[in-house]
Amino acid sequence: MVTLAEVAQHAGVSASTVSYVLSGKRSISASTRQRVERSIRELGYHPNAGARALAGGRSNIIALMIPLRTDMYVPVMMEIAIAVATTARTHGYDVLLLTGEEGPDAVRRVTGSGLADAMILMDVQLDDERLPLLRETRRPSVLIGLPADTAGLTCVDLDWGAAGALCVEHLALLGHRDIAFIGEAPAVYERHTGFAERTLDGLRARARELGLRVLHRPCEAGYDALAVTVARIFDERPGTTGFVVQNESAVEPLLALLRQQGRAVPEDVSVLAVCPEQVAAQASVRLTSVAVPAQEMGRSAVELLAAKLDGRGGQEVALIAPELTVRASTGPAPAAP
Amino acid sequence: MVTLAEVAQHAGVSASTVSYVLSGKRSISASTRQRVERSIRELGYHPNAGARALAGGRSNIIALMIPLRTDMYVPVMMEIAIAVATTARTHGYDVLLLTGEEGPDAVRRVTGSGLADAMILMDVQLDDERLPLLRETRRPSVLIGLPADTAGLTCVDLDWGAAGALCVEHLALLGHRDIAFIGEAPAVYERHTGFAERTLDGLRARARELGLRVLHRPCEAGYDALAVTVARIFDERPGTTGFVVQNESAVEPLLALLRQQGRAVPEDVSVLAVCPEQVAAQASVRLTSVAVPAQEMGRSAVELLAAKLDGRGGQEVALIAPELTVRASTGPAPAAP
């Protein structure tokens, strides 16, 4: 293993000079710099991470806590994780992957041991048990998702409330009066996951303002659960002409079911999804959708964190404005029979 | 920040005693141990990761390289990543998440800096450019996926060849003679991804032995691509009665399309998927499938690695035997018209 001392000797300079060439924290003459860089290359030197962390007081590692459950939006989580990892690298950080399994202890362990300089939390509950710890520690953190109380926290999220409202507005404009909202699995609501509740609230509020009727139905993954849900919806509100879906695993089954029932999309029924662009574009019917900007969320979480680690920027809540893309799954409400 | 020295002082023992209580590497009297443990608890001590890594020569971190692309099997990757992270914790390791982006450089950086003690690589190409580096370094590694030449490497993978063969056997037994294999996107084959090619090879070989005819068609994600692919298949082989699908994003579109064309599953056409159990069980038709054991792959990769790190076990190739579960999507071939 090549050490900094060996590089220094090889280049005929002191250890500190090599260190400063690496960190750029003091000016180095061009010639020295070149000699040092040459030695580094020739010897194949890589600074020891542990020693760096110990001496420098920072590990250059960001911890990312992902949910253990996979009952929702797996591709979204994955996209966020990848965006976090790649963005972190561009800022000189590596990413430590933590699953929710350890719960709050993971926060203690990671901050306490100096394993990571900062953390990003996903799958934030409205009343998340990790929040007190985050507020206590002086290690920077960013939440992807909004808890109920954001005081003293930095958060990034899609403005789900606005997203819900946007869906209603679009359908209202097309003349729909009775709409159904097919949501995530019941468990997601039961554990008070922010995005699910906020979407629902935003959607309901706007619907009330615009005078639309809304039926909200959480829905488990899979075709059968969806079929039962839809049957109940048409049973209770036969006049339903618009569907808003926020449940990736329900999208394709819904389209299949409607097709099977002879309900044309969008002539008889409009379908609007809250999902990643990819899903909307690849569905069997091009879906009008409000995009879940997974990459942007991951990227900007890292950027906020990097800013905090550099002493720039303080806490703030960064809400991403939802965007609705009209595709082929929504159209004017059919004339009442 | 609480240090080991402070704990030692608080407990009235030497630093080394605290260290040994923590590591269990030498016997400690019950009373001292208790005093030390109490001090640790009271002071809220967490060993500094950097100092540990420096002094101990090991970081207790495993690096996991996941593919940057998301053109296939995202849920599988996610499941593997989660399994790796949770299993690693049970062995006392944390997981560093690397994306394929840096390529071979990531291997150099991580092994060179001592950031991680070992690594797990996913998305292995048959002729992967990272392999030479892995063979050079003395840091343990495990591949999830099989390259062409496994000499000197430790690998975990589903026996995809056997999986392909199993699919053919099942269909052959049901009397199918003409089958179509809808595979991953063309790019996946073009970059010689092991699992895709091996499945195809296994499937073709067994088909030849059993006298079945096979049409292999790679397929991009999305409904339209699938529709075109299926149209071509029935065009070239109108007598096709069995489909094998190894492309998660093609499963539901295929079922929808067949339904739409009035081809009943399994009465007119049988469909067999190579996919995670969850996908098979939740599809609009319960799919007969060969499972992709994502969790098991992640778990056993970590276990092989832990064994190597403990000095136990050497290189080996651990192939997981495929299992076929019969559900509702396959049945006897229809009598020829």
Next chain:
DNA sequence: TTGAAAGCGCTAACAT
């Protein structure tokens, strides 16, 4: 512009 040297907090010989 560069060097010397004092730690950072822990582990693991080496003592006792």
Next chain:
DNA sequence: ATGTTAGCGCTTTCAA
């Protein structure tokens, strides 16, 4: 069964 101590490889004052 426990204490003493010399590093691990780097960063960063303090000096020149």
